[in-house]
Amino acid sequence: MNTQVADTVVAGQQRRKKTVVRRAAPDESQRLRRIVQWVFVALNVWIGAQFLLWVRFFERGGQGWQVSRPAGVEGWLPIAGLMNLKYFVLTGRAPTMHPAAMFLLVAFLAMSVVLKKSFCGWLCPVGTASETLWKLGRKVFGRNWQVPRWLDPELRGLKYLLLLFFVSVIAWMPAEALRDFMIGPYGTIADVKMLNFFRDIGWVGIAVIGWLVLLSMFVQNFWCRYLCPYGALMGLVSLLSPVKIRRDAEACIDCGKCRQACPSHLKVDQLVQIRSAECTSCMACVASCPVENALQLALPPRKAAEPADRWRARVIRPRAAVAVLAVIFFGLILFARMSGHWQTRVPQHVYMLLVPNANEVSHPM
Ligand code: SF4
Ligand code: SF4
Structure with missing residues (x-):
């Protein structure tokens, strides 16, 4: 169950109040x-x-x-x-x-x-x-x-x-x-x-x-x-991949943990999506993020009434990522x-x- 924690958060230069939804369960990607x-x-x-x-x-x-x-x-x-x-x-x-x-x-x-x-x-x-x-x-x-x-x-x-x-x-x-x-x-x-x-x-x-x-x-x-x-x-x-690490700036609390976790030293906490050729989809950044759904491996957002729903449905969960890799790897071997x-x-x-x-x-x- 999600824990709703109403916090006052310093968000970059702007000080604003945010409702922070802490991660309910530890990320299993790593x-x-x-x-x-x-x-x-x-x-x-x-x-x-x-x-x-x-x-x-x-x-x-x-x-x-x-x-x-x-x-x-x-x-x-x-x-x-x-x-x-x-x-x-x-x-x-x-x-x-x-x-x-x-x-x-x-x-x-x-x-x-x-x-x-x-x-x-x-x-x-x-x-x-x-x-x-x-x-x-x-x-x-x-x-x-x-x-x-x-x-x-x-x-x-x-x-x-x-x-x-x-x-x-x-x-x-x-x-x-x-x-x-x-x-x-x-x-x-x-x-x-x-x-x-x-x-x-x-x-x-x-x-x-x-x-x-x-x-x-x-x-x-x-x-x-x-x-x-x-x-x-x-x-x-x-660079051709539509899947990217995507940050929801609204949910993000600017804690900088994702940037510290990134082994490729990418500025994950400052960008809304990571296009870099250095990103390995390791998801270490996602695993380090304390906020539910602030940072995800996801397809491009689509139009939706609620901003938060725009890309949540298009998130690639770690198990889905493993399944995709397995299908490609074993599929091509089987075909060959x-x-x-x-x-x-x-x-x-x-x-x-x-x-x-x-x-x-x-x-x-
Ligand atoms: S997925 Fe890995 S390489 Fe890509 S931004 Fe996150 S930590 Fe860095
Ligand atoms: S770890 Fe999550 S909450 Fe912290 S800066 Fe990165 S995306 Fe924002």
């Missing part, structure tokens, strides 16, 4: 988000373990326990996903090599269109690791730090530059070149090479990752905010499976030749 995040981490660990077993089978010359290759590993091949997507757009034909990379990319892009950068805020295992690190840093050091305001926009531009680099490399490739790259030796075992990068990581790689871990403990979402081109792509696409475009089909003898010699296979360009 609990649900943590569950989804860690389920996705577990899924990726399982995929990674199965893929390692699959690779070891070929490295042992076909000895030992043979498992099937998990197509989900292609979610870690975003460039292959982009190349395949362009190939599909140009030819209308589904790619034969790493098709799951394309379907997963499409699923994550669809999530961005529907629910802003929700892939980053709800699913991405790197995002989950990043969030865990800044929370750990806050526990250890008592706080997180912010990059100086004059430097922050410049650093944020880095991820867009990286995205521009990858997109422009792919942009000039015609369909035949994309197909030849993907079905060539390097494209065929791009996933094995990625695994080997981490298995044979040198001191330089360890130092770079170590620095990123350390910086992520000091600065919230350092990698995602400044360096991740995949997140940059999701952010740009998310049923249409026969989920698994990469390469003859076993080709893998037998390429996988053990993956480190000798060089980039064709």
Whole structure:
């Protein structure tokens, strides 16, 4: 039951009396988000373990326990996903090599269109690791730090530059070149090479990752905010989303809690809607808001007699957000499976030749 508390509230510059309706029940978005995040981490660990077993089978010359290759590993091949997507757009034909990379990319892009950068805020295992690190840093050091305001926009531009680099490399490739790259030796075992990068990581790689871990403990979402081109792509696409964090200025008591809670440092308490490409739909702001219905993830308001009813009916509750993400994710996987475009089909003898010699296979360009 809602508790009606008549308060005198200082609202920005204007002092006015407001009836404040305190939140009746704690918001469940963060609990649900943590569950989804860690389920996705577990899924990726399982995929990674199965893929390692699959690779070891070929490295042992076909000895030992043979498992099937998990197509989900292609979610870690975003460039292959982009190349395949362009190939599909140009030819209308589904790619034969790493098709799951394309379907997963499409699923994550669809999530961005529907629910802003929700892939980053709800699913991405790197995002989950990043969030865990800044929370750990806050526990250890008592706080997180912010990059100086004059430097922050410049650093944020880095991820867009990286995205521009990858997109422009792919942009000039015609369909035949994309197909030849993907079905060539390097494209065929791009996933094995990625695994080997981490298995044979040198001191330089360890130092770079170590620095990123350390910086992520000091600065919230350092990698995602400044360096991740995949997140940059999701952010740009998310600008199309009709769903946004929306603030009801009438109900808001200007407490500023939402702004403090936002890991993307957005001025949630000053805006009526958050359009920013940095918003991950994490709903931390919504969870922190003490006022019923003052801040919501919602579709655009519609005409209604009562101002308060304008967008209340169009609110996306956390459970609905999870359901939407699940429908998009599993729906596209199901579609790809049923249409026969989920698994990469390469003859076993080709893998037998390429996988053990993956480190000798060089980039064709
Ligand atoms: S505005 Fe809210 S939903 Fe968007 S990133 Fe900030 S805390 Fe998350
Ligand atoms: S948390 Fe933000 S939206 Fe909610 S009352 Fe405070 S300032 Fe307003």
